Amino acid sequence: MVPADLLSRARAGDGEAFRELAESHRRELQVHCYRMLGSLADAEDAVQETMLAAWQGIGGFTEERASLRTWLYKIATNRCLNARRAASRRPAREWDMSQFQPPVPTPRDEAAWLQPFPDAFLEGAVDQPGPEARYEQSEAISLAFVAALQLLPPRQVAVVILRDVLGFHAAEVAGMLDVTVSSVNSALKRARASLQRRQQAAGHQPPPTAGSPAEEAIVALFARAWESADLDALVALLTDDVFFAMPPEPFGYEGREAVAGYWARQFAAGRRFDLVPTRANGQPAFGAYLRAPAGTRHAAGFYVLTLVGDQIRAMTRFEATVLPWFGLPQSLPPR
Incomplete structure (x- = not known):
């Protein structure tokens, strides 16, 4: 629950009150948008759009429908879905592999816009995942996992992150995406199968513990x-x-x-x-x-x-x- 007086002030147009409410979620929203988009630059744009949309819509927000955090995640997720669906994010450049000297490189089906994410940005960025989360936070930010997400259809990306990484309930995710619970469950099943196939293809033991x-x-x-x-x-x-x-x-x-x-x-x-x-x-x-x-x-x-x-x-x-x-x-x- 957010402080009632702070929410009332924000809904009345108090910018400082809104920033106090929303800014505490900025870092975790940045991580969320990065997972969805695979690009830190695109994630920062999506977070900016999320904060602007939240400020414009705070007057109509009520905790009777969802928590402030859930509401912000709904806005951010849908901003990211719009970006994922934009054809301009997928470069159409064709490469002539014969131009390379041996050894000739291998074509790869990974997103060309993939960017790294600084560990320093993770500090204090992630709340405790919900009870239905299936991924460890370290695994869920790894480069291989983020790259694999970029190969999934947009809605599957959103569902698997919201359900398996953040641990939101199916009904909450359905509300965020304005779809049915059965649609969420179906998308999740397909996303899990795709990710599992990639993990099985890798077939390796886990990495050593960070900093060990x-x-x-x-x-x-x-x-x-x-x-x-x-x-x-x-x-x-x-x-x-x-x-x-x-x-x-x-x-x-x-x-x-x-x-x-x-x-x-x-x-x-x-x-x-x-x-x-x-x-x-x-x-x-x-x-x-x-x-x-x-x-x-x-x-x-x-x-x-x-x-x-x-x-x-x-x-x-x-x-x-x-x-x-x-x-x-x-x-x-x-x-």
Whole structure:
């Protein structure tokens, strides 16, 4: 329950009262919109639209129908559904794979707009999930899970997040989406089946606990090998079916041999990098800076590691434009 006097003031047009009510939910709504859209930039836009729509509609809000949090989630979810349905979000560019030198990259059915999410934004962002939640919060923000969500139809995405991640009851979700409970249950069944097929195809043991000695050991080995361009040490850390992805390009390098070949070509060209550690999507991540013979080291990309057991299952390279979200600079001083 929200304080009655605060709600009355907000409904009467008091902007400060509205901000006090709504701003406490901003971070968790940002996480929700990111899960639905796979893009931090799009999520921020959706949250802004949600807050504006809530301010415009607060005069008609009553807790007799739903809690303020549920009402805000309804607005945010429907803003995200509109964005998901927009054809402009899905680039139609065709790639000629023959232009690439061996090893030739593998086409990938993942969203080209996928972006990483800073762990710092997760602090205080998520309320305790409802009793019907099925996913651990760490799993529900992982890059693989968010990428898998982008392949589902819009309504299935909304239903599986609201039900299995946030733990809302079926009747609550039906009210948010203005559909029947049976429609919610049907969409949820299809979404669960799709996600389960992808999980079974991966067929790996879970990652080490975030911040654990096991995780730290793998990350340290990777960073040391990458900075020293030690290809053998890097390859030893990879699973057989490792995938190196490069959003927004809809392709990457699949399998240990292909990834090793791609890295070998990079290292043979004399490219050397320094890494600055951070975290994204609950996973180890690095800002990468290209060394120069002398002078400033400039940002060259952002890497997120997906770990399984004591190996690297995937590595996703994002463009350097995401670095400011992680408090990382666009350049480093000379060594």
